[in-house]
Amino acid sequence: MTQENMDPSFVGEGMYRENILDHYKNPHNKGEIENAEIKFTENNPLCGDVITINLKLNDHKVDDIKFSGQGCAISQAATSMLTDEISGKTLEEIKNIKREDVVNLLGIDVGPVRTKCAVLGLVAIKEGIKEFENK
Numbered sequence: 052m053t054q055e056n057m058d059p060s061f062v063g064e065g066m067y068r069e070n071i072l073d074h075y076k077n078p079h080n081k082g083e084i085e086n087a088e089i090k091f092t093e094n095n096p097l098c099g100d101v102i103t104i105n106l107k108l109n110d111h112k113v114d115d116i117k118f119s120g121q122g123c124a125i126s127q128a129a130t131s132m133l134t135d136e137i138s139g140k141t142l143e144e145i146k147n148i149k150r151e152d153v154v155n156l157l158g159i160d161v162g163p164v165r166t167k168c169a170v171l172g173l174v175a176i177k178e179g180i181k182e183f184e185n186k
C-alpha cells in the first residue's frame with residue numbers, strides 16, 4: 052500500500068498500535084508504593100494475567116499511583132495509560148470511569164475478549180477503592 056492510497060483510518064489505527072506498544076515496552080508508573088492506602092490485585096481468569104494497583108491518597112485524591120504485574124500488551128498498555136489518566140483525580144471521579152473510557156484510551160477496536168484485557172487495571176483500581184471504602 053502506497054502512502055497516497057492508504058486508508059486514513061488504517062493510518063490512525065497504526066498510530067494507536069504504536070502508542071500501545073510504546074506503553075507496553077515503557078510502562079508509565081510501574082512499581083510499588085510503600086504504605087499505599089489502596090493495594091489490590093486482580094487477575095484475568097481466562098489467561099491468568101495479573102495486575103496489582105497501589106494508590107497513595109491525599110485528601111481523597113490520587114497523590115501517587117503505581118502498578119505491577121504481567122500480562123498481554125493490551126492489559127499492560129491500558130493500565131499504563133489509565134495510571135496517567137487518574138493521577139490527581141478524586142476517588143469519586145475514578146469510580147465514574149467506564150470500560151468504554153479505557154477502550155477509548157487505547158484508541159482501537161479491541162473486541163469482547165480483549166476488552167477483558169483492557170479493563171484489568173480498571174477493575175483492580177475499582178475493587179481496591181471498594182475495599183478501602185468498606186474498611
Ligand code: FES
Pocket residue numbers: 095098099100122123124125126167168169171
Ligand atoms: Fe491476559 Fe490479556 S491475554 S490480560
